[in-house]
Amino acid sequence: MxxxxxxxxxxxxxxxxxxxxxxxxxxxxxxxxxxxVPMAGGFMMPAAGGSVDQQPAVEEKTSFDVILEDVSADKRVAALKVIRNLTSLGLKEAKELTTSLPKVIKESISKEEAEAAKQQLEEAGAKVKIQ
Structure with a gap:
C-alpha cells in the first residue's frame, strides 16, 4: 500500500x-x-453523467412445463403410448388430450426430466416445446 x-x-x-x-x-x-449494495469485482464507477444503474438479478428457472404442440396423424399411436407412459393417463384421456392442442403434458418438473420427456415425445413423432 x-x-x-x-x-x-x-x-x-x-x-x-x-x-x-x-x-x-x-x-x-x-x-x-x-x-x-454489495458489488462483485470491487467499486463500480458511475456512468459519465449519473449514478450506477441497478439491474435486478435474473433468477434461473428451476421448473419447466412440457407442452405438446402437434402430433401427426400417422404417428398418433406411438405418441399416445409415450403420453400414457409419461402421465399415467388412460387411453381415452390421452386421446382427448391430443384432440385440442397445444396442451401441457407435464408441469413444474426439472429441466432434465423435461428434456427427457421432450426427447421421448419427439422420437414418437410429436412436436413439443419446453417452457
Missing part, C-alpha cells in the same frame, strides 16, 4: 461510528454510489 493509503487507513481507525456513517453518506453523494 502507498503512504497515502496507509495514512487514510490509520485515520479511519480513529474515527467514531457516527463519523464513519457520515463519511459513507458523503462518499455516496460525491461518487453517486450506494454502499449498501
Amino acid at each position: 502507498s503512504t497515502t493509503t496507509n495514512e487514510i487507513i490509520e485515520k479511519l481507525k480513529s474515527i467514531t461510528l457516527l463519523e464513519a456513517a457520515e463519511l459513507v453518506s458523503q462518499i455516496e453523494e460525491t461518487f453517486g454510489v450506494d454502499a449498501s
